[in-house]
Amino acid sequence: MTTPLLAVRGLHTVFHTEEGAWPAVSGIDLSIGPGEILGLVGESGSGKSVTGFSIFGLIDPPGEVIAGEVLFKGRNLRDLSEEQMRQLRGDRIAMIFQDPLMTLNPVLRIEEQMLEAIQTHASVPRTQALQLCVEALEMVGIPAPASRLRNYPHEFSGGMRQRVAIAIAMLNKPELIICDEPTTALDVTIQGQILYRMQEICRTHGTALIWITHDLGVIAELADKVAVMYAGKIVESGPVDEVLDAPVHPYTRGLLDSLPGAALPGGRLRQISGMAPMLGNRPAGCAFAPRCAHALAQCATGEPENTTVNGRTYRCFAPLVALDSAA
Incomplete structure (x- = not known):
């Protein structure tokens, strides 16, 4: 079996408050190989961005990653010093933030x-670097x-600034890019161009993408x-076509x-009744x-608990599809 480029195991991230430690990410397991695109989806507040920041090592107090492993090419990023992480960030691992500012x-x-x-990461002549x-x-x-x-950021529109941020993330052809809703501020035409370019980079250079979004349409085309x-928590995961065609979890x-x-x-339009639980008020x-x-x-x-059948994983007592019998 091929070793994944990134393997996250049992990741737990909390935010410390006067009332105690509130869990933002609880027991996340995921893996991604070279050239793969993983879509991370869910409503606002589900923990998607915190997961990305936890992997990238950018959780600041009062947040804290308290457990789990983040293995990049077999190396646990949680064991690295801040200086070692700085050498990886922007070079082998990059992140595109939702807010270009x-x-x-x-x-x-x-x-x-x-x-x-x-x-910062390579001795490249200025002329070549400018090109x-x-x-x-x-x-x-x-x-x-x-x-x-030669322009400053304020001389660009919001969408143009986001395009610049995406370009910076891809400059050094990183092996892994974590994308936190990077095309939200872009018009549909530019979004389509960037999604196509991202897929091309993955195919050509073997770059892996974690694409964080609430847009299932983008995930269906990209991931x-x-x-x-x-x-x-991750309540369901698997190959994108299988999950979207026959979801197991009611969510x-x-x-x-x-x-x-x-x-x-x-x-x-149909909607899911109620609201997602607040961070400090998760139900039993x-x-x-x-x-x-x-x-x-x-x-x-x-x-x-997690149940895995035929490459698909879910957390549910009342699954909508019996995967074992459907196989």
Whole structure:
């Protein structure tokens, strides 16, 4: 069996408050191989971004990763010093943030920021590095890229700043890119171009992507595998076509049913009743039980364990599909 590029095992992240440690991510297991694209989906507050930040080593107090392993090419990132992590970030592992202002320094020209991203990790002549910058901006659809290198971030629109942030993340051709809803601020045409380019990079360079989003349509087109998160846990995962065509967990089914295309013409959109639980008020048993139309009595008291059948994993006492019999 091929060793995965990234293997996350039993990851737990909490936020310390006066009332105690509130769990944001609880027992996350996932893996991704070279060239694979993993979609991480769920409602806002489900723990997707915290998972990405935990993998990348960017959880600051009062947050803390308290347990688990983050194995990158067999090396546990949690054992590395901050200096060792800095050498990996932006080079072998990159992250594209939802807000480009988390990436871009407002007082430095784009040229300086892109050159720093290259020359921090490699001895590249300035002329060659500038050419790499121009190519990266051109790749994400920035017009007149050579001249725009001299601009400051405030001279770009929000969508253009996001494209610059994406270009910076891809400059050093990292082996793993964690993408935290990077195309949310982009129009559909540019989004399609970037998604196509991302897939091309994965095929050509063997780059792995973790794509964090709430947009199942994007995941259906982009990802090889999908992991569905709810209340800090992965409740279902597997090959993207299988999960979206025949979801096992009622929460996954609810997300799919709430898409506009799932409703009859002129009909009302379906929605999942209720609200996702607050971080410090997770219910006993299955966290989704209060919102689930298929909940059993045991769902209110017992927490389902992971069940894996034919490459698919789920946490549910009342699965919608019997995977073992369907195989």
